[in-house]
Amino acid sequence: MRITYRSRGVKDYWASRWADIPADSAMTNEGVYPLKYALQTVVSRDGAILEAGCGAGRILRYFHERGYDITGIDYIDVAVAKLRDADPTLKVETGDITRLQFPDGRFRYVLAYGLYHNLEHGLDAAVAETLRVLEPGGRVCASFRADNIQTRLTDRLADRRARRSGKVAGTAFHKMNLTRREFAALFERAGFVVESVSPVENMPILYKFAFFRARTHKAFDENRARAEGYRLSGLGQLLQDALMRFLPDQFCNIYVLIARRP
Template sequence: MTYRSKSVKEYWAARWEDIPADVPMDNAHVYPLKYAEMTVQDKNGRILEAGCGAGRILRYYHQHGYDIVGMDYIDVAISKLKAIDSTLQVETGDITALRYPDQSFKYVLAFGLYHNLEHDLDKAIGETCRVLERGGAVCASFRADNIQTRMTDWLAECKSKKAGKTAGPRAFHKMNLSKDEFARLFTRAGFLIEFIGPVENMPFLYKFAAFRASAHKRFDENKARSEGYRLSWLGRHLQNLLMRLMPDQFCNIYVLIARKT
């Protein structure tokens, strides 16, 4: 578990309050769109994006004519998406108690969702299975329990101490799992795993401006979320070396694609 000064809900409410709704993601070579495209094979299949956040994946599929519903438990994220495009199907909801009937969707996309749950993780994945059609697929990511996560948490702790934010009680922030632990959750719920692997969402070196691409030196979260977190030539080569040598230690998430049996 990772603990911070804010609860997970406070963290996401503040984060989505601070940035505008996303533009549609435009880089299909990076997470998460790369893995969504590996999953969604049928344009006529209905999609649920659970934990749609600021909307980069939701808006990508919506603009390409897919039937996609976006759900998030942070009201401000949903309000911003409704304001920017009234034709989006979006609503506030809870992954542990979905309102949809059984077998409502062919695909569920859940990027960075399940690791926000301190409790009821099996219940959330069970609900995901329930609303999927037989043969339908889920694509999900989960925070990795590894060296990179520990370094990221250490840097965040140092930043909080510098800002004087560590004096109060600590609140649950994220759950971190190994690849095998993540896989077992879905196998236990009745899924057949087709892919699971280490992935870089934000590469560790991106946290340091010196290693970012020139257009990313000044951090713009919406830009990074649309284009991917781009590194300089040196940053890419160093990050690639780390991923070649120890992919399970220098990824920051695992991505899983599984099918309901």
């Protein structure tokens, strides 16, 4: 386990991030993270879905607009308010993954992308709560920031940018980073049966350099990237494919887990 630090706390970071962008439209690219893995997990329209840490709403709105019974929670009020303004028919509320206000076995599926690694405290409690609100046989799909070469390079780049802008070195908790084995063990301790843990490129490190981005992504637009995926140019994708083929555990930036409650 490795911890990433920044100059401001994780809640301030997310409050600022969600305040700076509009609510998402429904995600459009079914072939990339996270929608690709959500569709592998949600195999039936029957049963309720919880998206924990719904953020700007790209996954929540995808399933809602297709008639699924989905509820979203996020602990950042501004994100919830923007989603309610964008679509008053959404079931979305402020919530805490470590203390969910739902009865036992309420959901058949839980989707939690980029959520658990934001917890400085209460990680085991959060996973235990996830198990509690799932019905027997229910499934969870979650992602967690990987502890590997890519995320270490990403953190170094962030530290360098901070120093260039005159900021002090980060001392506030930002994210936790786990290996594949540590991520699986976290859910197994809670009582889950882990079906798979996959190395996944959400934002490839090459995307951080405009030269390697697709033409329509040269000028960064977060909502576009969140809807379409972080698209690389032909050269960038060729290089990224090679990294993921030969060193997937070192050049993914997240692991995606699918597990079920026995």
